[in-house]
Amino acid sequence: MWMKSLKATGAVVLSLSLIVGCSSNANQSGGNDGGDDLSGNIKIDGSSTVYPITQAVAEEFMKENPGVQVTVSTSGTGGGFEKWTQGETDINDASRPIKDEEKEEAEKNGIEPVEIPVAYDALTVVVNKENDFVDKMTIEQLKKLWEPDSKVETWKDINPEWPDEPVKLYGPGTSSGTFDYFTETVLETDGKSRTDYTASEDDNTLVQGVAGDKNSLGYFGFSYYLENKDKLKPVKIVNDEGKAVEPSIENVNNGSYNPLSRPIFIYASPKVMERPEVQAFIDFYLKTGNELVEEVGYVKLPEDQLKESKEIVKEATKE
Numbered sequence: 186m187w188m189k190s191l192k193a194t195g196a197v198v199l200s201l202s203l204i205v206g207c208s209s210n211a212n213q214s215g216g217n218d219g220g221d222d223l224s225g226n227i228k229i230d231g232s233s234t235v236y237p238i239t240q241a242v243a244e245e246f247m248k249e250n251p252g253v254q255v256t257v258s259t260s261g262t263g264g265g266f267e268k269w270t271q272g273e274t275d276i277n278d279a280s281r282p283i284k285d286e287e288k289e290e291a292e293k294n295g296i297e298p299v300e301i302p303v304a305y306d307a308l309t310v311v312v313n314k315e316n317d318f319v320d321k322m323t324i325e326q327l328k329k330l331w332e333p334d335s336k337v338e339t340w341k342d343i344n345p346e347w348p349d350e351p352v353k354l355y356g357p358g359t360s361s362g363t364f365d366y367f368t369e370t371v372l373e374t375d376g377k378s379r380t381d382y383t384a385s386e387d388d389n390t391l392v393q394g395v396a397g398d399k400n401s402l403g404y405f406g407f408s409y410y411l412e413n414k415d416k417l418k419p420v421k422i423v424n425d426e427g428k429a430v431e432p433s434i435e436n437v438n439n440g441s442y443n444p445l446s447r448p449i450f451i452y453a454s455p456k457v458m459e460r461p462e463v464q465a466f467i468d469f470y471l472k473t474g475n476e477l478v479e480e481v482g483y484v485k486l487p488e489d490q491l492k493e494s495k496e497i498v499k500e501a502t503k504e
Contacts, residue, residue, distance in 0.1 A: 224252035225462040231265025231278030234406035242474040262362030280362030305484040307407040307432040308445040321421035321429035354382035355394040355403030408482030
């Protein structure tokens with residue numbers, strides 16, 4: 186539903202583990218979502234794309250709720266779902282919707298998936314800062330470059346006006362929701378692409394790879410480009426209307442950065458939301474968290490879609 190809405194409206198408004206630490210002044214906060222009354226531990230894993238938002242939300246939440254420890258890890262959307270469907274974590278960050286087989290595994294273990302959209306992202310294609318010949322690319326060119334049986338070895342194989350130099354590719358691993366979205370949207374395959382590229386679930390590794398090789402190209406979430414825009418050059422994408430558009434919050438908002446704009450999610454279950462600290466965290470995510478979204482390089486939900494996410498949570502927690 187969200188994928189269709191993103192394209193139809195035309196005006197879309199977008200293994201590393203870290204225990205997010207409390208600040209020394211945590212007890213000075215107001216505790217609007219429970220404060221000293223809440224305690225417990227919340228385990229979160231999943232998408233490296235969604236991670237910056239969840240990390241920021243967790244930091245602010247723990248300032249207001251010093252009795253709650255939130256642990257945020259990143260093993261990719263797929264890797265996170267493997268743990269979540271087994272009940273090893275409470276919440277899964279996801280840059281794609283849950284797959285049928287993942288849903289079946291969750292339900293087999295008594296876990297009812299609740300999909301909660303939290304923001305929009307602009308999947309970003311980047312090249313090295315020294316690259317002076319790639320300004321824009323079409324979806325067809327990206328497909329030719331990344332498809333499973335690709336014969337592309339040099340830049341000239343993509344565009345005859347480009348140099349006869351080898352292309353070095355960097356991209357997310359197969360457990361990544363970003364990989365799934367890219368292969369579905371650009372390659373029109375079911376999780377398949379060429380395999381002769383440097384793959385990593387850690388987007389910072391991809392950033393470093395592209396930044397260190399003048400003949401490189403890679404793709405990942407928009408926030409990782411923003412954090413490293415002094416090292417990377419974004420590639421404009423020719424959209425459905427034939428216009429070359431740069432990834433930006435504004436262009437996701439106005440719908441022109443298509444088809445690489447996408448919704449991103451957190452997943453929970455009614456059972457885990459019975460715990461007061463988890464319910465408070467998710468409520469906080471959809472309130473304060475929505476205001477943090479743009480600070481970490483994403484596009485916050487418009488009011489109508491934010492309201493819909495809150496309704497999803499409300500319905501899931503009805504007795």
